[in-house]
C-alpha cells in the first residue's frame with residue numbers, strides 16, 4: 147500500500163467511525179453562523195410607508211377639508227410610486243443589504259396604500275386613470291313640454307354651481323373639485339352615451355372626471371319623451387348582455403319631480419308619477435346610489451320651497467362626496483336593491499312587544515344587577531366614583547353626602563355584553579347609561595307610509611320624533627318587554643351618572659345620524675327628510691325607566707329649551723322621583739294590571755312593596771291632573787290582564803282620574819315563542835277584542851258617574867283612546883296638543899309654574915282619527931309588510 151492509498155483508507159475509516167458527530171457538529175456550526183449573521187447584519191428599512199403616512203397625515207391636517215380627498219388620492223399615488231421605486235431604494239442601501247434581503251423587499255407582500263382609492267366613472271382605479279386631480283361633473287337631465295322645467299333646469303344649474311363652488315370676497319369663483327354643471331334635455335341627449343354606462347372619463351389637463359346625475363322630471367299622462375326615456379332605463383336593466391347595475395360607477399344620483407296638484411292632487415292619483423319611476427329605475431341601474439331622497443313639488447304652489455329644501459340637502463351630500471369620495475354611512479346598504487320595501491318589523495315606543503328573535507351575543511344569563519356587576523368587574527376598569535346615593539334623589543343634600551364612600555360603576559360599559567346586545571339591536575348608547583334609536587314609525591313617516599297613533603291622537607309628527615331614554619336600567623322585568631335579558635335591571639341607581647348635557651348632545655347626534663342613514667332608502671320623501679332634521683318631539687320611553695335618571699328634570703329642561711316636547715312613560719314604581727318631576731308635555735304611567743297579583747305576574751317587579759309604590763304613583767297623578775296632561779297606558783295581554791279585569795281598571799281610573807287612558811293590544815313581532823315568559827301569538831288580542839274591552843270600560847266608568855268617553859282610535863296599531871270630558875268642547879274631542887302654547891306657558895311660568903292641561907289643549911281631533919274612523923293619516927299610503935298598497939279600512 148503506497149502512502150496515498152494509506153491516507154484515503156485512513157480517511158474512509160475515520161468517516162465511518164465518526165460520521166454522525168461530524169455531521170452534527172457541522173450542522174450546529176452552520177446554524178450558529180446563520181443566527182450570528184442574522185443578529186449582527188444591519189437591516190434595511192422595511193418600507194417607507196409609516197413615515198409617509200405620518201407626513202401625509204400632517205399635511206392633511208394643514209390643508210382645508212375640501213381638499214382632503216384629493217390629497218388622499220395623491221397620497222395613494224405617491225405610495226404606489228414609492229413601491230415602484232423599491233429596487234432603487236434597495237440599491238442605495240446595497241452596501242448594507244444582502245441579495246436575499248433585496249429580494250424580500252422587492253417581492254415582499256404588498257403593503258396598504260394610504261388614502262381613499264376611488265374608482266373613476268370608467269371603473270378604473272386612480273393610478274390607471276392618470277395622476278391629475280379628480281373632478282366632479284354634475285349632469286342635470288330634464289324633460290319639458292310646456293317649457294317650465296327647461297327654464298328651471300338652467301336656473302338651477304347656476305344656483306347649484308354657486309352653492310358648490312362658492313365665491314371669494316372679491317366675487318371670484320373659488321377653486322374646487324366641481325366642474326360647471328351641464329344641463330341636458332332628455333329630448334336631445336344620446337341615451338347610449340349616458341345611460342348604458344357613464345360617459346367616458348375625460349383626461350388631460352383637467353384630470354379624470356367622476357359623474358353625478360340629477361334629474362328634473364315633470365310628469366305627463368300623455369305620451370312624451372319621458373316614456374321613451376323610462377323605456378330605455380327599463381330595457382337597459384333587463385338587457386341580459388349588460389350588467390344589471392351598469393351605472394354603478396356614478397358617484398350618485400337624485401331626482402326631483404314636478405307635477406300639478408290641481409289635476410293630480412295625490413300620488414295615488416298620479417302626482418309626479420314619472421319622477422318616482424325615474425328614481426326607481428336609477429336605483430336599480432346604479433346599485434342603489436340614491437344620494438338624496440326623491441323631491442316633489444308643484445311649481446304653481448309649493449314647487450320653489452320644495453326645490454329649495456331638496457337643493458339644500460343635496461348640496462350637503464355633494465360636499466360630503468367631495469370630501470370623502472363616497473355617499474357616506476348607511477346609504478349604500480340602507481336601500482333595498484329590489485325596491486321591495488320590505489322593511490322588517492321593529493318595535494314602536496311602547497314596551498308592548500313580545501317575541502322578537504334577536505341574534506345577540508347575550509351574556510350567559512343577565513338577569514339582574516348583580517350579574518351585570520360581575521360582568522363589569524371582569525370586563526372593564528371601574529371609572530372614577532361619583533358620590534351620590536341616587537335612591538334618595540329629591541331628598542336633602544346632607545343625606546347624599548353620607549354616601550361618599552360608595553364606589554359606582556358604569557351601567558353599560560362599552561366592553562359589556564349588554565352594550566353589544568343593545569347596539570346590535572340598533573340602539574346608539576350615549577355615555578354609559580342612555581340610549582337612542584329611531585322607531586319604525588319614524589321610518590314609516592319618512593316614507594309617507596303612516597305615523598304612529600300619537601300623530602292621530604296628539605298631533606306628534608313621527609318623522610320629527612326622537613325616541614330615547616336617559617336610563618337603560620329598569621326596576622321591572624315585564625313579561626312582554628322583549629328587551630328582557632338585554633337591559634340591566636335594579637331597584638336603585640348605583641351607577642356613574644352622566645351629565646345631562648352630555649346625554650342631550652349625544653342622543654341628538656345619534657338620532658340625526660340615524661335619520662341621515664335613511665337618505666338612500668327607497669320611498670323616503672325629500673320634504674319629510676328635510677323636516678326630520680329638526681327634532682320636535684321626544685318620547686322618553688325606549689327601554690328602561692327614564693325617571694330613574696337623577697338629573698331627569700335638567701334633561702327635560704334642555705329638551706324644552708329647544709322647543710322639543712316631552713312624552714315620558716314611567717312604570718309607577720318610583721313615587722319619589724315622580725313627585726319631584728317638573729312640567730312635561732304629557733306624563734304617562736304604565737298600568738299593566740288591575741290588581742296586585744296580576745301586576746306581580748305581568749311586571750315581575752323587583753321592589754317588594756311594588757303594589758304600595760304603584761298606589762302612591764296613582765295618588766300623585768291624581769294630584770297632578772290639573773297641572774300635567776296625565777295618561778294611563780294599558781297594555782292588554784290575552785290570558786294575563788284582560789279577562790274579568792274591567793272593574794279593576796275602572797277602580798284605578800277612579801283613583802288616578804287621568805286626563806286620558808290609552809288602551810293598546812300587545813304586539814307580536816317575532817317568529818318564535820317567548821319561552822321564558824310563556825307568551826305566544828295566542829296572547830295577542832284581536833283588534834275587535836280590544837274594542838270590546840274599551841267599550842266595556844267606558845260603560846263601567848260612566849256607570850260610576852265618571853266623565854269619560856271614547857275619543858279616538860288608531861286601528862293600525864291596535865290602540866284606542868278614552869279621554870276625560872275635560873277635553874271635549876261643544877261635543878267635539880280636542881285631544882291634540884297646542885305645542886307652541888305649551889312652550890309659551892312654560893317659558894312664562896317656569897318648570898314648576900301653575901298652568902293646566904286645558905290651557906294648551908289643541909284644535910279638534912281630526913275627523914279621520916275619531917272613534918269608528920280607523921285613524922290612519924289620509925296624507926299617507928297604507929302598505930302591507932311587502933310594501934304593497936293596502937285598501938283603506940272602511
Ligand SMILES: Cc1cc2nc3c(=O)[nH]c(=O)nc-3n(C[C@H](O)[C@H](O)[C@H](O)COP(=O)(O)O)c2cc1C
Nearest residue numbers: 290291292293294295364365366367405406417418
Ligand atoms: C299634458 C299634460 C299632462 C300632465 N300630466 C300630469 C300628471 O299625470 N301628473 C302630474 O303630477 N302632473 C301632470 N302635469 C303637470 C306637469 O307635470 C307640470 O305642469 C309641469 O310643471 C310641467 O312642466 P313643463 O312646463 O316643463 O312641461 C301634466 C301637464 C300636462 C301639460
Ligand code: SF4
Nearest residue numbers: 495585598608611613
Ligand atoms: S311617539 Fe315617537 S317614538 Fe313613539 S312610536 Fe311615535 S314616532 Fe315612534
